[in-house]
Amino acid sequence: MSNTIAAIATASGVGSIAIVRVSGTKALDIAKKIATNAKLEPRVATLASLYNYNKELIDQALVIYFKSPFSFTGEDIVEFQCHGGNIIAQEILDTALSYGATLAKPGEFTQRAFLKGKIDLSEAEAIAKMIETKSVDGAKILARQLKGELREFIETTRDTLISILAHSEVMIDYAEEDIPKNLIDNLKETLLKVESNLENIVKSSIRRKGLIEGFWLAIIGKPNVGKSSILNKMLNYDRAIVSDIAGTTRDSIEEQIKIGTHLVRVADTAGIRDAKDYIEKLGVERSIKWLDESDIIIAVFDASKEFDKEDIKVLELIKKAKSSKVIVVLNKIDKGLNINLDKFKDFDTIKLSAKESVEVLISKIETTLDSFSSSDELMLISSRQIESVNKAMFEIKEALEPLERSELEFFSYHINSAIDALNEITKPYRHEELLDKMFSEFCLGK
Ligand SMILES: Nc1nc2c(ncn2[C@@H]2O[C@H](COP(=O)(O)OP(=O)(O)OP(=O)(O)O)[C@@H](O)[C@H]2O)c(=O)[nH]1
Ligand SMILES: [Mg+2]
Numbered sequence: 001m002s003n004t005i006a007a008i009a010t011a012s013g014v015g016s017i018a019i020v021r022v023s024g025t026k027a028l029d030i031a032k033k034i035a036t037n038a039k040l041e042p043r044v045a046t047l048a049s050l051y052n053y054n055k056e057l058i059d060q061a062l063v064i065y066f067k068s069p070f071s072f073t074g075e076d077i078v079e080f081q082c083h084g085g086n087i088i089a090q091e092i093l094d095t096a097l098s099y100g101a102t103l104a105k106p107g108e109f110t111q112r113a114f115l116k117g118k119i120d121l122s123e124a125e126a127i128a129k130m131i132e133t134k135s136v137d138g139a140k141i142l143a144r145q146l147k148g149e150l151r152e153f154i155e156t157t158r159d160t161l162i163s164i165l166a167h168s169e170v171m172i173d174y175a176e177e178d179i180p181k182n183l184i185d186n187l188k189e190t191l192l193k194v195e196s197n198l199e200n201i202v203k204s205s206i207r208r209k210g211l212i213e214g215f216w217l218a219i220i221g222k223p224n225v226g227k228s229s230i231l232n233k234m235l236n237y238d239r240a241i242v243s244d245i246a247g248t249t250r251d252s253i254e255e256q257i258k259i260g261t262h263l264v265r266v267a268d269t270a271g272i273r274d275a276k277d278y279i280e281k282l283g284v285e286r287s288i289k290w291l292d293e294s295d296i297i298i299a300v301f302d303a304s305k306e307f308d309k310e311d312i313k314v315l316e317l318i319k320k321a322k323s324s325k326v327i328v329v330l331n332k333i334d335k336g337l338n339i340n341l342d343k344f345k346d347f348d349t350i351k352l353s354a355k356e357s358v359e360v361l362i363s364k365i366e367t368t369l370d371s372f373s374s375s376d377e378l379m380l381i382s383s384r385q386i387e388s389v390n391k392a393m394f395e396i397k398e399a400l401e402p403l404e405r406s407e408l409e410f411f412s413y414h415i416n417s418a419i420d421a422l423n424e425i426t427k428p429y430r431h432e433e434l435l436d437k438m439f440s441e442f443c444l445g446k
Contacts, residue, residue, distance in 0.1 A: 004030065005104035005112075006096040008089045009079075009445035018089035020080040021445060022096050023073045023109055028065060030099045031078035034092065035063045040078070042067040050080065053098045058091045059083055073109055074116030107442025111435065120426040121438070122150040122385065128442050129381055134214040134263040137373040141211060145381060153378050154422050160194055161419050165412055172408060179406050188403060195396045198389050205380040207324045208372045210295045212381060214256070214263040215369060218290035220318075221300035222310040223247050223271025226331040229354035230300060231255070231268040234362065240268050247271060250283045252290070260366040262373075267294065272317070273310050291321040296368060298361070299328050303351060304335035307343055315343060325368050329361060384425075384438070391421035 004024025010017070022030055031040060036055075038048035045062045052058050061082035071077040082088045097103060110127055113119050119127075126145035133139050164187055171179050210216065219227045223246035231253065232238050240253050253268045269290055270283030291297060299318045301311055318326050328344045330337070334353040341349070350360050380386050399414035428435070 004101045005108055006030075006093055006101035007104035007109070007445035008093055009109075010084075010089070012086055015084035017081050018084045019445075020082065020089050020092045020096065021077060021104075021109065022079075022101055023071070023075050023077045023104075023112065024101070025076060026100055027076040027078045030096050030101055031063060031065065031080075033099050034080070034095055038063060040065040042070070045081075050082065050092060050095075052091055052095045058095075059088045061088075061092075069116070072118065073112040074118045075112065104445065105440065106444050107439030107446055110442055110446055111439040114435070114439075120148075120151050121428060121435075122154070122426050123148065125382055125385070125438070127446065129212055131446070133212050135211050135373075136261050138211040138213075141208075141379050142381065145379075149378060150380070150385075151426050154426050157194060157198070158419055158422050160190065161415055161422075164190055165415050168403070168408055168411060168415075171406065184403060184406070188400065191396055191400065191403075195393055198393050198396075201378055201380060202386055202389050202393075204377050205386060207295075208379055210262070210264075210369070211373050211379075214265055215296065215372075216265050216267065216290075216294040217296040217298065217365065218252075218267045218269055218287075218294040218323075219298045219300060220269050220272060220287055220290060220314070222314055223273055225271070225300045225302045226354045227271065227300050228253075228268050230298070230329065230331065230358055230361070231266060233354050233358040234266060246273070247276065247280060250280055252283075252286050259362060260370065262366070262369045264365070264369070272314055288317065291317055291323060294323050295325070295372075296365060297321055297323045297326045298365075299326055299347075300331050301328065301339060301344075302332050303330035303337050303339050304332045306338050307340045311339075311343075318347070324372070327361070327364055327368070388421050388424040391424075392418040395421060 002025060004022060004026035006020065006022040009019040009021045028040065034050050035048035036051055038046050040046055040063060042065055045064050048061065048063045049057055050059045050061055059082045061080055064079045066077040068074060068076045080092050082092055110124050114121060114124050123146050126142045130139060130142045130146070133142060167187060171183060219230055221227050224244065228240035228242045228249050231240050232242065235255055235257060239255055241248055249268060249270050251270060254265060256263060256265050267290055269287035270280065272284055272287050275281035275284050297318060299314060326347055328347040328349045330339060330349060330351045331354050333351045334355060348364065350364055352358060352360055380389060395414045395418035399411050399418070402410035402414070
């Protein structure tokens, strides 16, 4: 931990500036050797001539010194803001390495910030996701998390659980049969409130996951209803083959589009029916998988024809789908309306003709995605965080029974386990492996 690390913090490629970061006890010494004549004051940007190991001039650049503990990692940090491109930053890095720094591993700066207590794990995760987020709304949520929103929520919830434990201790002084009923009822009520709060957060986090990672939307339906025509119209070019032969699309076709402020990945799928051959069967299996794996399903039916057996199958599938939202599209409306509308009364339904325009569908998708993002509710941003909250909810549920029976030891065992599960989100001190794995997923120089 005491070694000094260095890395290029900016993306490689052509750009106006690049940043090399050095962190650790030797950072200032190394910087003084590279920026030979510069006087480096903490938090002052100093224009300096930089020299390589052979004392050859390599750039004129800004050097900023952050004195420990007032830096991102809590250690001495020096940042070189040099001219961009791939060569100069690499030369500065190589020079720092030859003066005794070691090359930082991905995420090592952030890992040090965490280990020095500068940030907690939820904040570190927010930093990692911020770099990859796919939407402005996603960035806003992450900025809130970086500011400590999730940490504060976890602390409050943990305090509530600790106070429940403290109150339950009071009951030890009573003989089992004398424990006042209202004491148990009050504890139970508070616990149920905590649990339902956690459950809401998990649900809304899953629904809004796409704000950070991009949303998945799948177009499904029986063959020949116009799924590929809808995809092409959404993309504004003929991406998928369209024909009046049922079974034209045999494998999922995936494309990205921007709808409003959202990045949406659209999958056009093979028409669902009793497949005629092995390859088609594989395609249909994939289509069915999308029903649970996308955020929005566009279920397409042919409005001009009567409802048939294959439509029934699709309707049954969308009723069971685990996706957050299903939008029914009744296509080919230009050929008349003969389908039985009653069948779709449980769904948001749009009538259109993919031959003409899919604008109504696009605005429906946009408002649906906006509604996912509009809530101010707290969001868990990784499956790791969701797993921990699920574990806490499980332990809270397990605690209820022993509470009813006044079995205080079991009760406090489960509440303590719930507290541990919540701690995992912010301060999992005991899990070095987890930390190594998590930080290794960061990019270099972060
Ligand atoms: N009249 C009319 N024809 C349409 C409309 N949308 C699609 N079609 C036609 O319907 C036929 C099937 O369209 P596709 O887009 O290939 O249908 P699909 O659902 O992708 O079919 P599979 O890939 O076989 O599952 C083509 O001949 C299209 O031109 C529409 O809105 N109106
Ligand atoms: Mg198709």
